[in-house]
Amino acid sequence: MKVDVCKTQQIHPEILSKVMSTLLIDEEYEAMSMIFKMLSDPTRLKILSALFVSEMCVCDLQEVLEVSQSAISHQLSNLKQTRLVKSRKSGKNVFYSLNDNHIAQIFKQTLEHVRE
Amino acid sequence: MKVDVCKTQQIHPEILSKVMSTLLIDEEYEAMSMIFKMLSDPTRLKILSALFVSEMCVCDLQEVLEVSQSAISHQLSNLKQTRLVKSRKSGKNVFYSLNDNHIAQIFKQTLEHVRE
DNA sequence: ACCTCATATGAATATCTGTTCATATATTAA
DNA sequence: TTAATATATGAACAGATATTCATATGAGGT
Numbered sequence: 338m339k340v341d342v343c344k345t346q347q348i349h350p351e352i353l354s355k356v357m358s359t360l361l362i363d364e365e366y367e368a369m370s371m372i373f374k375m376l377s378d379p380t381r382l383k384i385l386s387a388l389f390v391s392e393m394c395v396c397d398l399q400e401v402l403e404v405s406q407s408a409i410s411h412q413l414s415n416l417k418q419t420r421l422v423k424s425r426k427s428g429k430n431v432f433y434s435l436n437d438n439h440i441a442q443i444f445k446q447t448l449e450h451v452r453e
Numbered sequence: 454m455k456v457d458v459c460k461t462q463q464i465h466p467e468i469l470s471k472v473m474s475t476l477l478i479d480e481e482y483e484a485m486s487m488i489f490k491m492l493s494d495p496t497r498l499k500i501l502s503a504l505f506v507s508e509m510c511v512c513d514l515q516e517v518l519e520v521s522q523s524a525i526s527h528q529l530s531n532l533k534q535t536r537l538v539k540s541r542k543s544g545k546n547v548f549y550s551l552n553d554n555h556i557a558q559i560f561k562q563t564l565e566h567v568r569e
Numbered sequence: 570a571c572c573t574c575a576t577a578t579g580a581a582t583a584t585c586t587g588t589t590c591a592t593a594t595a596t597t598a599a
Numbered sequence: 600t601t602a603a604t605a606t607a608t609g610a611a612c613a614g615a616t617a618t619t620c621a622t623a624t625g626a627g628g629t
Contacts, residue, residue: 349513356506356517361564366495366502368567369560373492378587379482382489386482390472395606397465401472408588410607415587429596429605439566443559444485448477450555451484494617511576524618526577531616545575545626 375419376443380404381412384433388422389441392434491535492559496520497528500549504538505557508550 416422423436499518532538539552
């Protein structure tokens, strides 16, 4: 049985120590991956990019996206739980809006990349 | 059976048209979500943040991360297929490095957000 | 040629994710 | 109160994903 361990160990000690010293703590990687996960679905991306323009109620979002009301509600729930959006009630409607300044920048930067 | 369609339609026509005109094409959302998906896993994030510092061979990466060689190889393969990293062979080693300038910026921006 | 080390890869598996369907809740109008 | 609209939500299901395990490939060293 082959053991899954690098035998040589530390082929490049200088690089290793340099890299080790710049690594983040696990909690930071977890937190970042959570945000990226929220951005990794086209439906949620569309919702967010709509909200960049204006706050919107679910019904309006339904007109803009081509997705069922239920699917939109579920995704809004995800976005809210991770604090990317917030909501306010007004009569029968619930209006959602961005809860995060950084997201638009991250979005923009990635769009630039994609368009290259 | 309840039909999943908003009856009122266009509660806020001004907002709707404004939002519609700024929406991207589906291919762009797909492409962006692909990139974010690559950033949405802690193992891949660690790999990328190590590569920000220096190119590295798989064996070195294994020292830095606490993940099996196989898992690292699989993830490097994913990162390579989506063009986030590139590789070069040197003897028994394969060195991986970043293939994308934007990624570091996106990473940095998200880290700032997380640390707020 | 043989052995060893570094890396890759296919299959299997467990977990996670997004959508749908059905239904619940809540607000307003009649 | 009853009906209708807007939104939320739980369960079920299909598809995606990350890891592991076993093994394959490939390059050097002896």
